[in-house]
Amino acid sequence: MIKQPSVLIISDFPETRENFRRYLLESKFTFRILVEKSVSASLLLCQQQIDLILFDFSLPDYNALEFLAKLRASVNENCPAVIILGENDVALAVKLIKSGAKDYLVKQQLTKEILLQAVIDAVIKKDIELLQTNQTNQTSCANELAELNQVEQALRESEEKLSFILNNVNVSISRFCVFANREWQYDYYSSGCETIFGYTSQELVADKNLWLSRVLPQDLEQVITPMFEDIFAERKIDYQYRFYHKDGSLRWIRATLTSRRDDIRDVWYVTSVDNDITEQKRAELALQESEALFRGIFESGLIGILLWNLEGQITDANNVFTQMTGYSREELQSGKIYYSDITPKEYHQLDIDKLQLLLKGESYIPYEKEYICKDGTCLPIMIGCAFLPGFTDRGVAFVLDISDQKRLQQEKQRLLATAEAARNQAEIANTTKDEFLAIVSHELRSPLNSILGWAKLMQTRKLDENAKLRALQTIERNAKAQAQLIEDLLDISRMIQGLLRLNMAPVNLINIIEAAIDVVSPLAQIKQINIELNVDNSVGYVSGDFNRLQQIVVNLLTNAVKFTPARGKVEVSLSVNNSSHAQFTVTDTGKGISPDFLPHVFERFRRADSTTTRSKDGLGLGLAIVYNLVELHNGKVTAASPGVGMGATFTVTLPILDNLAPQLPQDSENPEVSLSGIKLLVVDDDKDCCEFVEFILTNAGGAVKIATSVIEAFNILQDFHPNIIISDISMPEQDGYMFLENLRLQESQTSQNKIPAIALTANVSEEDKQKAIKAGFQFHLSKPVEPEMLLSTIAEVLIPPNPP
Numbered sequence: 001m002i003k004q005p006s007v008l009i010i011s012d013f014p015e016t017r018e019n020f021r022r023y024l025l026e027s028k029f030t031f032r033i034l035v036e037k038s039v040s041a042s043l044l045l046c047q048q049q050i051d052l053i054l055f056d057f058s059l060p061d062y063n064a065l066e067f068l069a070k071l072r073a074s075v076n077e078n079c080p081a082v083i084i085l086g087e088n089d090v091a092l093a094v095k096l097i098k099s100g101a102k103d104y105l106v107k108q109q110l111t112k113e114i115l116l117q118a119v120i121d122a123v124i125k126k127d128i129e130l131l132q133t134n135q136t137n138q139t140s141c142a143n144e145l146a147e148l149n150q151v152e153q154a155l156r157e158s159e160e161k162l163s164f165i166l167n168n169v170n171v172s173i174s175r176f177c178v179f180a181n182r183e184w185q186y187d188y189y190s191s192g193c194e195t196i197f198g199y200t201s202q203e204l205v206a207d208k209n210l211w212l213s214r215v216l217p218q219d220l221e222q223v224i225t226p227m228f229e230d231i232f233a234e235r236k237i238d239y240q241y242r243f244y245h246k247d248g249s250l251r252w253i254r255a256t257l258t259s260r261r262d263d264i265r266d267v268w269y270v271t272s273v274d275n276d277i278t279e280q281k282r283a284e285l286a287l288q289e290s291e292a293l294f295r296g297i298f299e300s301g302l303i304g305i306l307l308w309n310l311e312g313q314i315t316d317a318n319n320v321f322t323q324m325t326g327y328s329r330e331e332l333q334s335g336k337i338y339y340s341d342i343t344p345k346e347y348h349q350l351d352i353d354k355l356q357l358l359l360k361g362e363s364y365i366p367y368e369k370e371y372i373c374k375d376g377t378c379l380p381i382m383i384g385c386a387f388l389p390g391f392t393d394r395g396v397a398f399v400l401d402i403s404d405q406k407r408l409q410q411e412k413q414r415l416l417a418t419a420e421a422a423r424n425q426a427e428i429a430n431t432t433k434d435e436f437l438a439i440v441s442h443e444l445r446s447p448l449n450s451i452l453g454w455a456k457l458m459q460t461r462k463l464d465e466n467a468k469l470r471a472l473q474t475i476e477r478n479a480k481a482q483a484q485l486i487e488d489l490l491d492i493s494r495m496i497q498g499l500l501r502l503n504m505a506p507v508n509l510i511n512i513i514e515a516a517i518d519v520v521s522p523l524a525q526i527k528q529i530n531i532e533l534n535v536d537n538s539v540g541y542v543s544g545d546f547n548r549l550q551q552i553v554v555n556l557l558t559n560a561v562k563f564t565p566a567r568g569k570v571e572v573s574l575s576v577n578n579s580s581h582a583q584f585t586v587t588d589t590g591k592g593i594s595p596d597f598l599p600h601v602f603e604r605f606r607r608a609d610s611t612t613t614r615s616k617d618g619l620g621l622g623l624a625i626v627y628n629l630v631e632l633h634n635g636k637v638t639a640a641s642p643g644v645g646m647g648a649t650f651t652v653t654l655p656i657l658d659n660l661a662p663q664l665p666q667d668s669e670n671p672e673v674s675l676s677g678i679k680l681l682v683v684d685d686d687k688d689c690c691e692f693v694e695f696i697l698t699n700a701g702g703a704v705k706i707a708t709s710v711i712e713a714f715n716i717l718q719d720f721h722p723n724i725i726i727s728d729i730s731m732p733e734q735d736g737y738m739f740l741e742n743l744r745l746q747e748s749q750t751s752q753n754k755i756p757a758i759a760l761t762a763n764v765s766e767e768d769k770q771k772a773i774k775a776g777f778q779f780h781l782s783k784p785v786e787p788e789m790l791l792s793t794i795a796e797v798l799i800p801p802n803p804p
Contacts, residue, residue, distance in 0.1 A: 005123045006032040010055035011084075020054060029120065046071060046079060052122050053081045054115075068099045082121040091173055091258065091271045151737050172196040172274040174204070177267050178231055178259070184208070184270075194252065197274050198246025216242040216250070224447045231259045231270055239652045240277065252281040302730060304399035308385075311340040315394070324381075324401050326374030339397075342372045351716055358387060358395070368402065380406045397507045447478030456520070483784050490764055490782075499742070499767075502545035506657055509549070509574055509582055511533055516553035517572065520561055527566045531557070535574040538584045540656040544633045552629050555622040556586045556650050563648075564590035581635075582656050587649040593641035602627040630654070673791035675702030678798065681720065682706050683713045683739065684728040684760070689783070693726060693760070696787045697794075710734035714742075722755060724794060729761035729772065736761065737775045744776045756797045760785060 009020045017035050024031045033049070036042045046053070053071075057064040064083045069199040080102040085092065088106045096104055102122045105114060165237065172193035176183040186208055188199035197204065198212070204211055206709065215224065219241040230237050237257035244718065245251050253606055254277045257268045298305050304321035306314050317332045328520040331337060340348060347369040357364050366384035373379050380399040454471035463471065498622045517531055524531050542549075560570045593601060604624040623639075630637040635654040641647065680702045684690045690706045696776040697704045705720050707713035725743075729736035747754050764782040772780045778797050781790065 004030050004032050006034065006049055006055045007119065008034045008036065008042060008045055008050050010036050010039065010053065012056070012060050012577065014039045016056065022117065023115050024119065026112070027116050039070075043070065050079050051126050051476070052119055054084070054119065055081070056084050057086065061389040062103070063094060065099055068096070068101060072100055073234045080126050082118050089273070090171065091256070091273045143255050151279055162625050170195060173286055174272045174274070176208070176270050176272070178270060180266050196274050197243060214244045216244070231257070231268055234259050234261060244279065251276055253276045304401065306332070306397050306399065307394065308397060309337060309394040312340055315337055316369075321399055324373070324379060324399065325371055344370050344372060344378065354385065358385065359392075366398075379403060413471055451475050451478050465704050479784070493765065500628075500632065504543050504545060506541040507544050508548060509539060509584060509654075510537070510545065512550050513553055513572060513574060513584065519554050520557040523558070524561045524570070527561065527564070527568070529561055529564055529567070530569050532569065532571045536576060539574055539576055540658070542582055542633070542654045543657050544654070547566055548629050549633070552626050552652065553584070559622055560586050560588035560590065564588045575657070577653055580656060581653045584652045584654075585649055587647065589647045592644045592646045593648050594644050598639060598641060602637070603801070673700055673795045675700040675794065677701075678724070679703045679720070679722045680705070681722040681725045683710065683712065683718060683725065683736070685709060686728070688730070693790070696790060700791055711738040713739060724798060725755055725757040726760050727757060729759055729763045729768070737771065740776045758793060760790070760799060
C-alpha cells in the first residue's frame with residue numbers, strides 16, 4: 001500500500017467533511033487528507049498526486065457523473081473515486097460504475113468501518129496499478145498480462161456485484177431505447193420484474209405491448225403518455241401508475257425514469273426503476289379514510305370533541321364543544337385554557353386516576369363529571385379519552401352533554417317520589433274508604449235499629465201514651481240523624497264538584513252564634529257541659545250565607561260538646577282581629593288532638609280513632625265541611641291543641657264588611673197550608689213514600705190520587721185532572737224526566753194548560769236539579785222531605801207571590 005495515500009474529500013456539508021476526515025484520521029493507516037467543498041476547486045488539486053477522491057453525488061456546481069467525465073478527460077483519469085449516494089438508487093449506481101467510479105456508498109447505511117474499507121480497497125487497487133506500471137521492460141509482458149487479469153478480475157467482480165444487486169433488489173430495473181421517430185423498444189429487464197409485474201424479463205423484452213396492455217388504461221392515458229416528452233429533455237421522471245399483475249391483482253407501481261441521448265446513434269436510452277407501492281398506497285388510503293372519518297366526526301354536530309396534551313392544555317375543539325362551554329375555538333387553540341381550569345376541584349383526582357390508566361396502556365369506561373362553562377355555570381357531561389394513534393403525549397376526548405339526561409333523571413326521581421306519595425295517599429285513601437264504608441254502615445244501622453225496633457213494638461205491643469210518645473220521639477230523632485248524615489255526604493259531594501252555591505248577604509255573626517248555641521244546648525245539657533259566650537258587640541257584619549255560617553258554628557260546637565266529658569266546659573268567643581276580620585273561636589276541655597293527627601284534622605273521612613272501642617264520633621265529615629265552607633266565605637279556619645286530654649281550640653276568621661246595613665234573617669213561622677179543593681197526583685214506585693205523601697196531603701185537605709208507575713199515571717190522567725203533580729225521578733221502565741216530557745208534549749198537542757209539577761226525589765245533585773227544571777218541573781225537592789216544606793212548596797207553586 002502507498003506509504004501515505006492522498007485522499008481528497010469533496011462535500012458542501014461541513015459536518016460531512018469533518019466526519020469523513022475524522023474517520024480517516026482514526027484509521028490504523030496514515031492518510032494525507034485534503035478537503036474541498038466544490039468541484040471547481042477540486043480539479044486544481046487533482047493535478048497534484050491524488051490517490052483517492054471521496055465525494056458526494058450532488059455538489060453545488062456539478063454532480064458526480066459530470067465530475068467523473070471532467071476528471072477522466074482532463075486531469076487524472078486514473079485517480080480512483082468513491083461516490084456517496086443519498087439513497088440506494090441502483091440505476092444511478094450502475095451509471096457511476098460505468099463512468100469510472102471504483103465504488104459507491106449509501107449515506108443512510110454508511111458507517112466508519114464501511115467507509116474505511118472502501119477507501120482502503122480503492123487505494124490498494126491503485127497500488128497494484130502503480131506497481132504494474134513501474135515494472136521493467138523485461139517483465140512488461142508479464143505485468144501487462146497480470147494487469148489484464150486484474151482488470152478482468154475487477155470487471156468480473158464489478159459485474160458480479162452489479163448482477164447481485166440487480167437480481168436481489170425487490171424492484172424492477174429496465175432499459176428501453178427511444179428512437180427519433182418516437183418508436184421505442186425494451187432491451188433489458190432485471191429479474192426483479194417477475195416480482196413486480198409477474199412476467200419474466202424474456203416475456204417483457206420480447207413484447208413491449210405486453211407491458212402496455214397491463215397498465216390501467218386511465219393511467220396510461222392521463223399519467224404516462226403526457227410525460228413521454230420529458231424523455232427527450234433528459235429530465236428525471238417520477239410518477240405512479242396502476243398495473244394488472246399476472247395473478248390478476250391491481251398493483252400500484254412507482255416508476256423513476258432517467259434518459260441519456262446517444263448522439264452518434266441518435267437514440268435515447270431510458271432507465272426505469274419500478275417499485276411496488278401497493279401496500280404503501282393501502283396504508284395511505286387507510287390513513288386518509290381514518291383521517292376523513294375522524295374529521296367527519298370532529299366536524300359533525302353529534303358530540304363534543306377536544307384535543308389535549310400531557311401538559312394539561314386543550315389545543316383544539318370542535319363547534320359542539322365550544323357551544324357547550326361558551327369558549328371560542330380561537331381561545332381553545334391558543335393553548336391558554338387547561339382542562340383542570342374548567343373542571344371543578346372535586347373531579348381533579350378522578351381525572352388524574354383515568355390519565356394514569358391511559359399511561360399504563362389501559363382503557364376505561366367513560367365517566368361522568370362537570371365542566372365549568374365560560375359564564376360560570378356547571379355543565380354535566382359524560383367523557384371518554386384516549387391517546388391519538390402513535391402518540392403518548394397527546395390525545396382526544398369525546399364529550400357528551402348529559403344535562404338533558406340529568407334533568408330527566410331528576411324529573412324521573414321527582415315523578416317516582418310523586419308516584420310513591422300518590423301510592424301512599426292511595427293506600428291511605430283506600431284504607432280511609434274502607435273505614436268510611438264501615439262507619440257509614442254503622443252510622444246508618446244504629447239509627448235504623450231504633451227506628452225499626454220502636455216501629456215493630458208499636459205494631460205488636462199495646463203501649464201507653466208515654467211509651468208511644470217516647471217511641472215517636474226516638475224514631476224522629478234517629479231519622480233526623482240519618483237525614484243529617486245524608487246531607488253531610490251531599491254537601492261534601494257538592495264541595496268536591498264545586499257545585500255548592502251560597503246565598504250571600506250581609507249577616508250578623510252574633511245572631512248566628514246565638515242560634516247555633518240554641519241548637520246545641522240540649523246536647524250540652526244532657527252532659528252537664530257549660531257553654532260560655534264572650535262576644536265583642538262591636539264586631540261588624542260579614543258577607544255570607546246565613547244557613548251555611550250557622551252550619552259552621554253548629555258543627556264546631558257539636559264537635560266540642562261531643563268530645564268534652566260530662567261537666568266539662570266549652571267557651572265561645574267573638575272578637576275583632578286586626579280591625580279587618582272577625583275572629584270566632586270554640587275552645588273545649590275535651591280529649592284534645594294528638595300532634596300526629598293535628599295536620600289531618602280537616603281532611604275528609606279522617607278520624608283520630610277508627611277502632612271498635614272508639615266513642616261515637618260520626619263520619620269525620622263535620623270539620624271537612626267547616627273547612628270548605630270557611631274557604632267559600634274567603635275565610636280561614638285553624639285547629640290547635642296542647643295534646644291528648646288537654647282540649648282543643650278551633651279558630652275561624654272572616655273578612656268584615658264596611659258600612660253595609662245588615663239584612664237580618666226572618667224567623668217568622670210559616671202559617672198552616674190548606675189544600676182544600678186542590679186535586680193532586682202523586683207518582684212514585686215506592687208505595688211507602690206514596691202513602692206518606694198521601695197522608696200529608698190528605699190531612700191538609702187535598703184530593704189525592706196515587707200512581708206507582710208512569711203508565712198508571714197517564715191512565716189516571718184520562719179521567720183525573722189534577723191541579724199539581726208530585727213525581728219521583730228514578731222509576732222502572734220510564735223515569736220522571738220521561739213522564740214530564742211526554743206530559744208536556746201531550747199538553748202542547750191538545751192545547752191544554754200545563755199542570756204544575758214538583759220533583760220529589762233522592763237524586764239530589766246540582767246536575768239532577770238542573771235536569772229536572774229543564775224537563776219541566778217547577779221545583780226540585782230532596783228526600784226525605786219535611787211535611788211543612790212539602791206543603792209550603794205546593795202553596796208557592798199554586799199561589800205565586802204578589803208582584804211588588
